[in-house]
Amino acid sequence: MTPSLTTDGPVRLRGERAAIIWGTIATVLVVVSTIGVFLVAPEDADQGIIQRIFYFHVAIAIASLVAYGVACVAGILYLRTRDRRWDDACEASIRIGLLFSVLVVITGSIWAKASWGTWWVWTDPRLVTYLIVVLIYVAYFVLRSSAEDDRKMRYSAIYAIAGFASVPLSFYSVRVAESFVHPVVFTGGGANMPTSMLTWFIMAQAAMVALFIALLEVDLLGRRSERALHMLTIRLERG
Template sequence: MIKNFNNQKQIMNIAEVLLLAGMLFVLYLIFLWVPEDKRLGIVQKIFYFHLASAWTAFLAFFIVFVLGIIYLINRNIQIDLLASASAEIGILFTTLVLITGSLWGRSSWNVWWTWEPRLTTTLILWFIYIAYFLIRDSIEEPEKAARISSVYGIIGFIDVPIVFMSIRWWRSRLHPVVFGEGQGRSRGGMDQDMLITLLFSLAVFTILFLVLLHLSYKQKIQAAEINSIKQDIRHQL
């Protein structure tokens, strides 16, 4: 167990160094290397944070979904703690998406908020996973809380594409299509350099996610241990 922990620590140290270097490099790419957008100007640079946050949030919720299924099969409480750590970080990044999106929207659409499909879906996504914690924290026994929040994590994730489709039909689109076939263009609306910067940004955000996930998971494991020790003491008294 202790040896395993040391191994983990070494890997984490490497990941943290990698993260720091990657962050500095991506900041260099975003602010010094990549050309400014002709039409949107310097504000467009928030895009590299905005899209990467959205990607990370989605990855986090996908992990909650997968871990939910795994938990229901093998009933390992650690899996559930990992899922809840992932949901927590997912909410953090969804909040970042909403904030950066709002700032960007103000400068390019001249409004702080608009009921556009992706914005609205993100807001609903935020509500769905806030509710994940409301349910979780309102159930006393940890086993029950784990089971119920796993089921909710699965349902919530299945609901997201339906929410997105419905809102897309409900409102027309303002967002450009970034990858693949764009409107009237053969290949999206993205410059080569911008694409490279974006991909690096996605990679660094993913490493950031993994480091945060590990930290949060460790903290949750320790909290669970402290709780069980507390209960032991209470029994002995």
């Protein structure tokens, strides 16, 4: 894992190959699904061009949930092993998941503007839920910044687990409230989609999950190389 000082060739770090492979897969999938969604998929009769944002909106939303799930599992593994690499994976996943969640809120808001003429609709469960989810996971970083070392990693892991438990609760609470107060304006959409739409939806979903994995690999690679560099510096200083 630690690069040797005596190698002549370029130093290889564990995970470099995985990052390259996943980066390539993600790039291809994102390009293909973008072309497919915007040029190939049939246009929705009612909503027109703006409906195409839906593919990515939902795909990013689900990918961010995947990210939080990965973070939760990494948190559990950290508590079991106390291996800081799980803490790395946990933080990196939440960072990417949070980025995705913010994108969900933004794309959702654009959609709300196009569909209902207003940037924010409190009656749309998806938008409201994701706002709560963003708040939950921003707090993760606030917590991280206020503790050190061992404690920081431990608390973060616990919070990643508790946070992931809050996600379904937020989803469900918003929907329970919706179902009583208003008819849900827009339901998930999978059930009555034409097949070609469904194909591109799955494509977009695969692209977003691959993007998450690629970003995660790159992030972890960055941490590993930083650590390796740090160790090298120490060794060189000691002579």
